[in-house]
Amino acid sequence: MPTDGMPLTSTPHPAHRDANVLRWLTAYALSLIGDAACLVALGFAAQEVAGPAQVGMVMAAGAVPRALLMLGGGVVADRFGPGKVVVGSDAVRCAIVLGIAAALWLTSPGLWLLVVGAVLFGVVDALFMPAVGALPPQLAALDQIGRIQGLRMLVIRISWIVGPPLGGLAMAYGGAAAALGAAGLLFALSVPLLMALRLRPLPADDQSGAVAPSAWGELVDGLRYIRRHRVIGPLMVSGAMSELGTNGLLTVGLVLLTKDQGWGPSGYGWIVGAFGLGQAVCAALLAVKGRVARAGLVQNVMLVVGSASVGALAFMPTLSAAVGMSLLSGLLCGMCGGLAIALIQTSAAPGYLGRVTSAMSLTGVGLTPLSFPLFGAAISAWGAQPVFVIGAAFSTLGAVAGLSSAAVRRAELPRLPGRKHTGQPAAGPAQTPSRAS
Template structure:
């Protein structure tokens, strides 16, 4: 990657990290403020108010990114989110936050997030050449983990020492930092498509394109199954496992830290230039290892081994997801990048909150072991799906889909 291209990629990664950190601060502050305003029921109402429009409008956000250009949409949504959250923070300085403020805030933020996610996800393919996609996706993984680590820390400090208004103000400022960085990111001029049809017809065209693509169709299925499978054990299953084993908060910290360390090292290696040969074959092999490791976490009794398995899961998930994202963008027609990203975002972000109560219910009915075994089996199913597609097995990262 040339020096100028590397600088462009680093600016995008910094913008993404700032946005992810802002997201983490915002959602922490929103949940905390809702709990203080109305207890657990208020938290559920506010969370649903934000999650519903995000899930419903994600596909439409992909259409908008392809029509107007992903860069332009990402800039507009960063600005809108920053202004919205700063306005809410200003209101909180003069009145105590109540549901009448928090519910509309969560709803509008969910709408803006649905338009932002496909656009920012499509940007890596638009700011680098095909041979640099793997590195920039590695940078994205680092930015995601850094933001998810820094966000709760920043938000917690702001809430503890300065209150809700300061936390929301910090989130809004982080969105504006992301905006400032995106403004100096350069994109390829070929990315904006002409809006020759209605939004609905463009959406249907995107679904047809994705469904008929020899690589993207099975790849989308693999990503959806694997990402949703990992979400259950990571977020809910680990908490229940630690409680069952009596390891307490320290054990929880070790296991979650193992996930984070493995994923961070994988992202760092890819950002530094690690490029596995035959990625279409390596990806399902890594998923196979990840599925086995998830099942193994409930088959061993000591915390050290579980932590090591968690680190292995984090590493293989990090590499496999980065390879999958890179393959997807390398093989996607630029005219459909936003719509393809929106489908993947729906599977990995939009539907993930629905898994939390399902995982909890499954654990209550069948036990924690069954949850981990079930999720590991689903990951193995995703690997089998990838192995079953000859086109996906033979997919390479240096493929560039020409615009039609």
């Protein structure tokens, strides 16, 4: 598969044994755990000074600027380099969180401080997320991107298991100030790890050489690049439709479904836990295996079956059957998600990595939560089963969009020459790594 000029240089170790990749993963995990702890702390801090409506306002305050500015964050990452942006934004996030923690510790501030802090955190997060997600092609050779994405998915699952309990424990012993202080400490620990990364310089490419001088021009140029790319464009559409079709079912839909079925909160926990376990197992398999033959075709076929299995959750007669179906859904969706990201990143031209990554993040972070009220209203009006069918069908249409592209059906993850012949061009000279900062 063409890689638009990305070098296929070799690395001495596979990604799961590469110290550089493991530093990035550790920093990423610390950041994700800090994010989760922050969310818990802000919610409980708002509860102490205001009512339920204000709690929701505080917890949503950071999501709005993050969604609005996410694409702009990709432009910044491409213009200044993701290494510099990720270090700077992570340091600022640390300062913001520790500042809020100090204010809560020293005084009894009002709701306004929590809202302002959440908004500022969301603004900086819009810079951090595209930059940290765009780093993998600079950490290792392209044939390791599949492994890196598997490791990344595994870290995400682990972080969301560890983060909320950590935030709750800190809240129990020291209140919101202690929880935010713990989150700030995690961010502080991630900064030197990010600074220690040795990044391969991205080669200049013809497509990004004529970038418009304005930030708006770069943003439009990036969106045009995504739309016209034969692999990235269809996979972006496929991924967006899948996120919009299934995420609401797996959040709001499952809450209402388990209530209607009489399975209660514990049933919800078992179903969601099984889905997360499936994703974690698939992430581990992808991290070890690293490459799947005919990845583009496999990714979309798994998306079809995975979408159907999510829709089938509403028709399970018992809790045990729903847990088993959820486990299957997690396995399928986990694999197709990791393959999609790996295919997109190995297909993207170097000068567009930040903007491509920000566009991938936008759907899950910005657009998907907006659909949750719609799913809730639809299930209240029509019941769970029709809405689960509609959501799964919409997600399946995304897979159809992917499969309709011959370039996607033929897309492969790179394999370096010398390991097994795949028809890829010979690898160029090794790039000299540089510090992230």
